[in-house]
Amino acid sequence: xxxxxxxxxxxxxxxxxxxxxxxxxxxxxxxxxxxxxxxxxxxxxxxxxxxxxxxxxxxxxxxxxxxxxxxxxxxxxxxxxxxxxxxxxxxxxxxxxxxxxxxxxxxxxxxxxxxxxxxxxxxxxxxxxxxxxxxxxxxxxxxxxxxxxxxxxxxxxxxxxxxxxxxxxxxxxxxxxxxxxxxxxxxxxxxxxxxxxxxxxxxxxxxxxxxxxxxxxxxxxxxxxxxxxxxxxxxxxxxxxxxxxxxxxxxxxxxxxxxxxxxxxxxxxxxxxxxxxxxxxxxxxxxxxxxxxxxxxxxxxxxxxxxxxxxxx
Numbered sequence: 001x002x003x004x005x006x007x008x009x010x011x012x013x014x015x016x017x018x019x020x021x022x023x024x025x026x027x028x029x030x031x032x033x034x035x036x037x038x039x040x041x042x043x044x045x046x047x048x049x050x051x052x053x054x055x056x057x058x059x060x061x062x063x064x065x066x067x068x069x070x071x072x073x074x075x076x077x078x079x080x081x082x083x084x085x086x087x088x089x090x091x092x093x094x095x096x097x098x099x100x101x102x103x104x105x106x107x108x109x110x111x112x113x114x115x116x117x118x119x120x121x122x123x124x125x126x127x128x129x130x131x132x133x134x135x136x137x138x139x140x141x142x143x144x145x146x147x148x149x150x151x152x153x154x155x156x157x158x159x160x161x162x163x164x165x166x167x168x169x170x171x172x173x174x175x176x177x178x179x180x181x182x183x184x185x186x187x188x189x190x191x192x193x194x195x196x197x198x199x200x201x202x203x204x205x206x207x208x209x210x211x212x213x214x215x216x217x218x219x220x221x222x223x224x225x226x227x228x229x230x231x232x233x234x235x236x237x238x239x240x241x242x243x244x245x246x247x248x249x250x251x252x253x254x255x256x257x258x259x260x261x262x263x264x265x266x267x268x269x270x271x272x273x274x275x276x277x278x279x280x281x282x283x284x285x286x287x288x289x290x291x292x293x294x295x296x297x298x299x300x301x302x303x304x305x306x307x308x309x310x311x312x313x
Contacts, residue, residue, distance in 0.1 A: 001020075001025045001026070001067035001069055002026045002029055002065070002066055002067055002068050002069075002280070003020050003024070003025050003028070003067075003068060003069045003070075003071060004027075004028045004067055004069070004070045004071065004074050004100075004103070004109075005017055005020070005028070005029050005030065005071045005073060006029055006030045006031070006057050006061070006070070006073060006074035006096070006100055006300060007030075007031060007072070007073035007074035007075065007270075008027070008029030008031055008036070008037060008038060008041065008052075009029060009031035009033060009036030009037055009038060009040050009041050009052075009112075009140070010031070010035060010036040010037075010040065010072070010074075010077070011040070011077070011078075011177075011179045011180050011181070011216070012073055012114070012172070012219065012220070013036065013040075013073040013074075013176060013275065014036075014040035014041050014179055014214065015177070015216050015217070015219075015220045016071065016213055016220050016223055016224075017029055017044060017050065017177065018044070018220075018221045019221070019223075019224055020224070021044065021047065021049045021188055022049060024048045024049075025049065026050075026051075027044075027049060027050050027051070028051045028067075029041055029044075029050065029051065029052045029053065030053045030055050030057060030061060030063075030074070031052075031053075031074070031187070031288050032054065032055060032056040032057070032149065033054065034076065034088060035076045035077070035078075035081045035085075035173065035181075036083075037179075037181070040179050040233060042082060042106050044189075047090060054063050056096075057074055057092065057096040057099050057100060058088075058091045058092055058095045058096045058308055060099060061096075061099045061100055061102075061103050062103065062303060063103065063107075063152075066107065066117075067103070067104075067107040067108050067109045067111070067244075068107075068109055068110065069076075069104075069110040069111075069112060069227060070098060070100050070104040070109050070110070070111050070112065071106070071112040071114070071223075071227070072096075072100050072111070072112065072113050072114055072152070073114045074092050074096055074100075074144070075093060075096075075114075075115075075145075075148065075149075076088065076089050076092075076194060077145075078136040078181070078184035078185045078186050079142070079185045079186070080144075080183065080184055080185030081184065081185075081233065082142075082144055082145040082164040083141075086144040087144075088296070089144045089145055090144050090148050092142045092148070092149025093147075093149060093151055093152045094148065094151055094152070094155070096157050097113070097152045097156070098155060098284075100157065101150050101155065101159045101165060101263045102159060104159075104165055105159065105163055105165050105298050109166075109168045110167070110168065110169045110227070111159070111165055111166065111167045111168070112155065112167075112169075112170070112223070112226070112227055113152055113153065113156045113163045113167065113169045113170070114170055114172060114223075115149045115152060115169055115170060115171045115172065115234060116145070116146075116149045116171060116172050117172065117174070117236070117238065117275055117277065118136075118142065118145055118146045118149060119134050119136070119146065119149055119150050119153065119171065119289070120132060120134045120135070120136075120275070121133055121135040121137065121146060121272065122134030122135050122136075122272040123271060123272065123275070126274055127240060127242075127258075127276035127277060127278040128236070128276065128277060128278060129170065129236075129278040129280070130233070130234050130236055130276070130278075130281060131236060136150070140301065141204075141268070141290070143188075145251030150259065152202050153169055153234065155219075156169055157169075160232065167232055167233075168227060168229075168231065168232060168233055168235075169232065169233035169234040169235070170222070170223060170226050170233060170234065170235055170236075170237050171233075171234050171235065171236045171237070171238075172219065172237060172238065173211075173212050173214055173237070173238025173239070173275065173276075173277045174186070174187075174188075174211045174212060174213050174214065174237065174238065174275065175213075175214045175216055175219045175238075176189070176213055176214075176215065176297065176298075177216030177217065177300065177301050177304075178216070178300070178301060178304035179216075179298065179304070179305075180301075181229075182305060182306075182308050182309065182312070187211065187245060188248070188252075188301070189305070191201060191248060191249055191252040191295055192252055192256065192298070192301065192302055193305055194258075194260070194311065195252050195253060195256040195258035195260070196252060196256060196258075196302070196305060196306055197309070198258070198259075198260050198262040198267075198308055199260055200260045200261050200262055201244065201249045201252065201258070201260070201261075201262050201263070202262075202263055202264075202265055203245055203262050203263065203264050203265070204245070204264075204266065204267045204268060204271065205264070205266070205267030205271075206263070206293065207244060207245040207246035207249070207262075208244050208245070208246065208273065209244065209245055209267075209273050209274065210242045210243060210244050210245075210273070210275065211240050211242070211243060211245070211248070211274075211275050212238055212240055212242050212272045212275060212276045212277060213239055213241075213243065213248070213294050213297070214237070214238045214239040214290055215239075215290070215292040215294075215296075215300070215301075217243070218239065218290040218291060218292050219237055219238070219290060221288065222237035222282060222286065222288045223268065223299060224239065224289070225247070225282075225288045226282075226286055227232065229285060229286055230288065231281075231285050234280050235285070235286065236277040236278060236279055236282060237275070237277075237282055237283050237288070238277035238279065238290075239277075239290040239294075240276055240278070240279050240290075240295070241294065242274070242276045243247070246262075247293075249262060250282055251294065251295055251298060252286050252296075252298065252302075255299060255302055256302060266281070274279060290296060300310065
């Protein structure tokens with residue numbers, strides 16, 4: 001297939017580009033580098049199956065030639081980034097998504113929308129199935145990201161129902177691995193970087209809030225399975241094994257040999273207390289389930305951060 005990957009120079013997008021090329025697809029990567037990094041796709045430059053276009057999809061998005069799929073991973077995705085770029089986050093979730101949907105419609109291509117578990121907000125149902133409508137604060141501090149993704153889902157389904165565009169929606173749960181930005185503000189990167197720098201790991205609140213962490217290779221394998229399926233979604237792709245923040249910190253401390261301890265800070269507003277995917281649909285319809293446990297995934301991720309910090313020093 002010939003696949004357009006918007007946000008292809010980002011953390012998840014670059015791993016998706018790798019996976020598609022590895023299986024024989026041709027990839028057109030589109031990114032404006034607001035949060036993506038050229039280094040993430042530098043190894044693909046010059047590959048016969050890879051084209052890189054620096055373009056802001058909020059302004060326009062057009063690609064010459066045939067296109068079989070348009071995959072939308074374009075958005076700031078870490079709290080640090082969407083707090084820094086709130087308007088841009090809302091724009092890419094609305095105008096940018098529409099421009100990509102128009103591209104898919106013009107090219108008679110499948111449209112793949114990378115949504116998020118944040119659409120469930122601070123959930124009152126646990127674990128979260130795709131049928132759960134969510135518990136979201138539309139004017140809260142995280143609303144620029146939550147509502148951008150909720151609108152993107154609605155827009156995607158509107159094009160599917162009114163124009164007949166073939167669409168796929170994935171809801172991503174906490175994903176980690178190499179190519180995350182060391183300062184992106186997500187808990188895995190925060191803990192690893194603090195541990196490697198000899199700093200105390202920051203625990204917000206009492207540390208009993210939970211998350212479910214999926215290693216990037218498992219996550220991307222789920223994306224490709226959904227793209228190749230006859231499912232519309234939304235479908236949760238994430239690891240259903242739940243950890244408290246204290247449990248995550250303990251594993252990072254063990255794997256890094258950190259001796260700096262922990263420090264507690266107040267819990268941020270609108271921070272969900274728990275997050276765990278129900279992956280029944282992914283297992284049933286995509287034959288997908290994660291295979292890389294948290295400890296093993298962190299062991300693959302820590303050397304990447306050590307190299308990044310060494311380069312920055």
